[in-house]
Amino acid sequence: MTTYRCECGWEGQTSDMKADCTTGSGEEDWSNHICPNCGMWQELKDYKIVEPRHLFNLGDFKSHSGATLPWKVDCDALEVRDWRCIAAVLAKQLMPFGSVEGVPRGGLLLAMAMKQYVTQGGLLIVDDVLTTGGSMEAHRAGRKAQGAVFLARGSCPSWIDAMLYTKGAEW
Numbered sequence: 001m002t003t004y005r006c007e008c009g010w011e012g013q014t015s016d017m018k019a020d021c022t023t024g025s026g027e028e029d030w031s032n033h034i035c036p037n038c039g040m041w042q043e044l045k046d047y048k049i050v051e052p053r054h055l056f057n058l059g060d061f062k063s064h065s066g067a068t069l070p071w072k073v074d075c076d077a078l079e080v081r082d083w084r085c086i087a088a089v090l091a092k093q094l095m096p097f098g099s100v101e102g103v104p105r106g107g108l109l110l111a112m113a114m115k116q117y118v119t120q121g122g123l124l125i126v127d128d129v130l131t132t133g134g135s136m137e138a139h140r141a142g143r144k145a146q147g148a149v150f151l152a153r154g155s156c157p158s159w160i161d162a163m164l165y166t167k168g169a170e171w
């Protein structure tokens, strides 16, 4: 599916746009597409095409901690419905929790999806991918909490649960 981007920053598919069928002569012309965010109309070819994002990517990437990684997970490829599924799986693994916080920015969608599983108990801190655990630890700031991530690369601190694990940080 092709995703288009408007100058205003809106991204979506043609099914989200209104086609403008009025022309000066009153003839139907479906080439103009109206951005549902800013209302600007332009021909489809004048929208920027957004390259599809992929969850798993081979190549040399720099981690937050400066290490070179031979593959990466791009969680921007995940949509809200994906996070809902991940949250449902994690909720089964976790102890009951009374509040949830996401590590910005990667953990925010997961935190939102975890909210429906809040009952009672302590704090849950979530993030998308854990490599060293540094940002989870920093966000916890010494507080008592349990943690959860979508994917843990390599060893995972004992207070953090992951839906998926890889054996080593580099692979």
Ligand SMILES: [Zn+2]
Binding pocket: 006, 007, 008, 009, 010, 035, 036, 037, 038, 039, 040
């Ligand atoms: Zn727009």
